[in-house]
Amino acid sequence: MERPYVLHMFTPGSQMSPFDINMAADAGWQVITPYCGVALAGIRGLTQDTVFSRSPKGLARTGIFIGGRDALLAADMLDAAKQALVGPFTVSLMADPSGAYTTAAAMVACVEAGLKQQGHADGYAGRRVVVLGGTGPVGRIAGVLAAQAGASVALSSRNGIDVADEAAQATARRFGVRLEGVSGGDRAAVRASIAEADVILACAAAGVQVVSAEDLAVAGSLRVAADVNAVPPAGIAGVDVMARNAPIPGSAALGIGALAIGNVKYQTQQQLMRRMHEAGSPQVLGFAEAFETARAHLAVSVAAAG
Template sequence: MRKLLLQLDADPLPSAFDRIVAYDAGADEVLSYGGVGDADVPGLVHGAIFTRGPKDLKNTALFIGGSSMARGELLLHGAKESFFGPFRVSILFDPNGSNTTAAAAVVKLVRAAGGDVRGRRALVLAGTGPVGTRAAGLLLRLGAEVRITSRNAAHGAAAAQQLGARFKGTVAHVTMAGSAEARGLLAWAELVLAAGPAGVQLLARSAWAGQAGLKAVADVNAVPPLGIEGIEATDNGTPREGIPAFGALGIGGLKMEAHKAAIAQLFERNDLVLDAEEIYDLAAAL
């Protein structure tokens, strides 16, 4: 029986990247729908689950993507609400690659810290975006003491509150308008992840070089200028200023492995929901 993946994307055009990765991960056919709204979800999901008997539904799965985490979460909620009894299929939730990217970045930082971040001080720069919030939440889940930065105090406070509720803990937020304000934070931090937008430098080399307490730095931005000056996109534990550094491409290799492994896992059973936590556990085992 053919493995069918239903791709639901709130953007007008469904992601070609996600579709190609799905094929590479073993899907036989990807049915891609763009511009999907809340009201569209039940009909699309029911069309997927009523065509096969419960024993065969492991061969059908859902991928929920798009560029917006908030809109994606609405689609995810709608999909889960459309299931009943044995009529359900497995779901991978990864809007804009945020869950797989965050999971891969955190795995790299955890390994650099010796495999355990309990009690470690972790700083997530631009921690209110999709990757930043997910990474901060995963670090909190693993027992780290987490701070996120934002240019906007209200935005940062809201994100920290939501993170604490979702991942069961407390996240501190710090308003940081530029790299010049970072030195005090870096004196506190042991692990640093830059999760800002493409082409925006968040941290100058002078701010983090020589910080004796730093155990690892990572940056998910691949577009120059990188988020952390002084590291390279290809860094994968490369010593920079005496500190293990991870760039976007160094992180991206594991992100792609996790993405493909998650797609493959969807077709093993029909009751999985792979969100940030599940994707992290999968990436950590690779």
């Protein structure tokens, strides 16, 4: 009898995301077991309980998924799980806290495609990127990915410069990139931060408009603006949730909306979960792999449309 495909889902929170459980089931995992309230210190023991209960052949049908809401903690947990593996007892590992890794990957990949559509073949290289709502999990990882792609990146917080600086420094230190903090505490601060931005990534809370039409008027260098808020009002004025490189009224920039990003996010997460399920060899999947997958998905979509 063939052993079932078993996915162990670890989260430091009080519950595992139903979204992630559904995604795992749709990717073909047969036994899906959530573990809640998992601390970083508990990852090693849980991982080794997972691997030592099956033969190496059975472990090809075994995976670990790490959730939660903290982008940095999830990265630490992924590293701890990887370090706990003892060859040949290895399993596939994936982290995507609150969907932040796949959402950020989709957002940054969509904007990169928008920049290239405008003739910027080098994508993010040398571009100024401002992440509004930059202290949350999606904002932090989007900032890291843009920085790794060659951009100068600022994380903005509506709670002011001190909060933004702390988040930027902690995130930069954890992932080995350069980030700065900027204040988004009031309209004047937001306008000052985006005045010379080539790219705006709006990662603020749902239902909150962080950039008005009047704010956009000061962003004379803006090329692409992306918004993950699907709840009215739009996070960036003039960017429809369905927009995919659509002109923003009153601006020379292109807009990318939440549902356009969400479709790429969905495809990216599904492909990564299927990759764990089908690869036949151990996979370690974090936001870097999510970004590669989102880029590849967009490339296929563009080729099919063209």
